Structure formats: structure tokens, C-alpha cells
Amino acid sequence: MAVFGLTDEQSDAQVCNNAVAAATEMRQRLASYNQRLASESQVTLENGIGIHFGDVVAGCIGSSERVEYTVMGSTVNMAARIEGQCKKEGVAPLLFSKEVAEHVAGSRQLGAFGLKGLAQPVDLFTTD
Numbered sequence: 621m622a623v624f625g626l627t628d629e630q631s632d633a634q635v636c637n638n639a640v641a642a643a644t645e646m647r648q649r650l651a652s653y654n655q656r657l658a659s660e661s662q663v664t665l666e667n668g669i670g671i672h673f674g675d676v677v678a679g680c681i682g683s684s685e686r687v688e689y690t691v692m693g694s695t696v697n698m699a700a701r702i703e704g705q706c707k708k709e710g711v712a713p714l715l716f717s718k719e720v721a722e723h724v725a726g727s728r729q730l731g732a733f734g735l736k737g738l739a740q741p742v743d744l745f746t747t748d
Contacts, residue, residue, distance in 0.1 A: 623691050626678055636673055636723035640747060643669040643714050668706025671716035672699040673723075701735040702744060712746035721745040 622642065625635035646669065654664040674695035680687050702715050712730060721727035721743075728748060732741035 621691075621696075623676070623678070626676075626691075632673065633723040636671075636720045639671050639673075640714075640716065640720065640724050643671060644747065647714055667713065668703050669714045670699045670701070670703025670706060671714075671720050672696075672702055673717065673719040674698070697737075698735075698742075701737065702742075704736065705733050705744060714746050715744045716746070718743045718745065 622639070624639045624642070625632075628635075630638070646667070650665060650667060657664050672695050674693075676691040676693045676695050678689070678691045680689050682688050698717065702717060705711055705715055706713050715730070716724070716727075721729070724745075724747070726747055727745040730744050730746055733744050734741050
């Protein structure tokens with residue numbers, strides 16, 4: 621999990637564009653790494669990335685023996701549900717919500733998808 625915009629004074633558009641740019645670079649680096657693995661006759665790797673934008677609760681959680689910084693809330697849950705759609709055959713490995721797409725030039729709508737735990741389908745987007 622990666623979180624953008626918690627401490628920086630960035631606009632919503634900057635936060636969304638930074639998240640999509642990081643995801644795009646991750647996908648490019650994975651493709652390069654997979655080329656190397658394939659050339660060595662090793663098994664390649666796949667990943668999916670789901671991005672959503674909204675408010676979260678951020679802070680430390682745990683005990684005096686083990687403290688962890690994390691984020692929680694419906695925004696985090698939605699990002700996880702979006703990422704789950706990447707596992708379906710024929711769906712893009714990088715997906716994001718309308719809330720992100722509104723700030724990212726070149727977003728392409730893939731359609732409305734039913735996400736686990738939600739009554740209404742959610743429009744999902746990707747980049748080319």
C-alpha cells in the first residue's frame with residue numbers, strides 16, 4: 621500500500637497525478653524486470669494496482685511492543701476493491717476510480733464494475 625498527499629500541501633490533482641505516475645512507473649519497472657526473468661528462463665511476476673481518492677484516517681495503531689503507521693476508512697477499502705478487479709482476465713492491471721480520473725489527463729473509462737460489498741457498479745478507469 622502506498623499513500624499520497626497526507627503531509628504535503630498538494631492540490632487534489634497533484635496527489636492523483638502523482639499516484640498514477642508512481643503506479644505507471646511500477647508497471648514499467650515490472651515489465652523490465654520480467655524481461656530479465658524471462659531471458660533467464662525464470663517465472664515472471666504479475667501485479668495489479670487499484671487507486672482511489674478521498675479522506676482517510678491516518679495514524680499509529682498497536683501496542684507499546686509493536687506500533688504501525690497506517691490508514692483506514694472507506695477510501696482504503698475502495699482502493700482494495702478496485703485492485704481486486706485487476707485479477708480478472710481481460711481487465712487492465714492499473715485501475716482507478718472516477719474521483720482519480722477527474723484529475724488525470726488521458727484517463728480512459730473501461731466501464732462499470734460490480735465491486736464486492738457495494739450495491740451499485742463503480743466506473744473504473746485506466747491509462748493507455
